[in-house]
Amino acid sequence: METARNAISLLSYFVLPLMLVGFPLYGLYKRVPVYESFVEGAKEGFQVAVRIIPYLVAILFAIAMFRASGAMEALTRVLDPVLGLIGFPAELLPMAILRSLSGSGSAALVADMINQYGEDSIFVKMASVMYGSSETTFYVIAVYFGAVSIRKTRHAVPAGLIADAAAMLIAVWTVRLLFQG
Amino acid sequence: MLNYIWAGLIISSLLFAIAYDIRDISGDKYRNGQPLPVELAFPEGFDPAARRVPVEIRIASDQYASFYRTEQAPAPSYPGYLLQTKEGTQLRFAAGSKLPEPLATIGKVSRSRDEELQGLLTGFTPAAGTAGVVFEPVRFVKLNAIASAAIDFAKTGAEIALSLVGVLSLFLGLLKIAEDSGIVFALVKLVRPILRPLFPEVPADHPALGMIALNLTATLFGLGNAATPFGIKAMEELQKLNPSEDTATNSMVMLMAINTAGIQLVPPVLLLALMGTQINTLIFPILITSVLGLIVAIVAARLLGRLPGYRASDPNRKA
Numbered sequence: 032m033e034t035a036r037n038a039i040s041l042l043s044y045f046v047l048p049l050m051l052v053g054f055p056l057y058g059l060y061k062r063v064p065v066y067e068s069f070v071e072g073a074k075e076g077f078q079v080a081v082r083i084i085p086y087l088v089a090i091l092f093a094i095a096m097f098r099a100s101g102a103m104e105a106l107t108r109v110l111d112p113v114l115g116l117i118g119f120p121a122e123l124l125p126m127a128i129l130r131s132l133s134g135s136g137s138a139a140l141v142a143d144m145i146n147q148y149g150e151d152s153i154f155v156k157m158a159s160v161m162y163g164s165s166e167t168t169f170y171v172i173a174v175y176f177g178a179v180s181i182r183k184t185r186h187a188v189p190a191g192l193i194a195d196a197a198a199m200l201i202a203v204w205t206v207r208l209l210f211q212g
Numbered sequence: 213m214l215n216y217i218w219a220g221l222i223i224s225s226l227l228f229a230i231a232y233d234i235r236d237i238s239g240d241k242y243r244n245g246q247p248l249p250v251e252l253a254f255p256e257g258f259d260p261a262a263r264r265v266p267v268e269i270r271i272a273s274d275q276y277a278s279f280y281r282t283e284q285a286p287a288p289s290y291p292g293y294l295l296q297t298k299e300g301t302q303l304r305f306a307a308g309s310k311l312p313e314p315l316a317t318i319g320k321v322s323r324s325r326d327e328e329l330q331g332l333l334t335g336f337t338p339a340a341g342t343a344g345v346v347f348e349p350v351r352f353v354k355l356n357a358i359a360s361a362a363i364d365f366a367k368t369g370a371e372i373a374l375s376l377v378g379v380l381s382l383f384l385g386l387l388k389i390a391e392d393s394g395i396v397f398a399l400v401k402l403v404r405p406i407l408r409p410l411f412p413e414v415p416a417d418h419p420a421l422g423m424i425a426l427n428l429t430a431t432l433f434g435l436g437n438a439a440t441p442f443g444i445k446a447m448e449e450l451q452k453l454n455p456s457e458d459t460a461t462n463s464m465v466m467l468m469a470i471n472t473a474g475i476q477l478v479p480p481v482l483l484l485a486l487m488g489t490q491i492n493t494l495i496f497p498i499l500i501t502s503v504l505g506l507i508v509a510i511v512a513a514r515l516l517g518r519l520p521g522y523r524a525s526d527p528n529r530k531a
Contacts, residue, residue, distance in 0.1 A: 043478045065389050068393075069389055072386070072388025072389070073382065075381075076384050077377050080377040084370050087373050088366050090369075092363075095368075097224065098361070099229075099358045099360075100225035100226070100229040100358050101232045102228040138482050159490075160498050162482075164474070165472070171471050175447050175464075179444075179450075179451040181451070182459075183458055184468075185522050186513065187513075188214050190468075191472045194469060
């Protein structure tokens, strides 16, 4: 496992430099005016970033309000008995809810849990797997659809949330299976 | 769906904020208008004529606990000073004091211009050093909190988007070279057998498939900086195939679903920083979970797209 990980992380050091140098180099070989091409493409950067702003603001402020209102604690209390039935630990509910909503928020939650339970605790392991195995769905939706001005996202949100819910459950089960004998 | 979730977040935050605030008011959580008993010691002596006297503030834990009905305990003593003002004698806690709740919250409302917790001194007997402090009334903490959170994060949203400008430009420039030199086209041919089944609406030799492949490669290697511009470019290519201006196609939803599953071979840098070497034992479960999550995402995106409601809103449906 260790060697595999080292090999992959070694490889990942090379991917970016390879693209940064390889693309222009190959372009030169193909007689593409590389500098002009680059500038032509890069021109779009600013417009794309600006186009994303309204979508990102809309999503982020609504989620921030929700978190500041204390609704998370109330939701945790309500959902707690339901989750007991499927063997989902109550300690991880805030993480499971927050993971789809906020990337920085859920990272802070992992840090919090390390302080509270210690690195070796099974809860911290579960939270880390939750954090590492999933992306912040609402951020991805805001950025990707915002960049092409898509407002009607159809089944993107339900599909993302179903996948998130599944990932949260699977995270709990795999960690239990691997670390609790 | 997004309309309802979005409105739901905003409306429920208002309702919860009001409910918590009413609970705090009816439970008199902040003991508005009532004096908190304190003991004052004067390291430099007490001079009633001086405008400003340094003081050491001691709050007895048991008194604090019964006054605010809390289990939090104050520190043994806090530095501060007494200040003579028109309204009377103000007691100020030094800025940056580590205050227990609910004093910390009170300090956000009842504070001086220098961000010190301040309250009006009452019933002060210099000989015994006992007194009471009355703080400014604290009301509607949560309502204030949601309003300021909204303002703060509106700013954050714009900042995040604008902070992407440089990286976006870099990778969109590189991608343009990749397009012009035929790298993207070569990639399309390479990944066609894998990606075509997931994106059946995309023509077999369309550059969108190449962009998607680059996006997935960058994600796989944990290159978040590169993955986002590539994903955005893939979205733009898919949008070129979209007959509608503002409605997502099945392919776009599929790309989004694959990206939210966030499958990567290298653990996220942030997690590495938090967990240190512990991460080694977690790589395997993270990988299993994200692969299974990815499968669920793909199946969910595909099956939901077949529901009658979503089929009717498909920009590519045959009339």
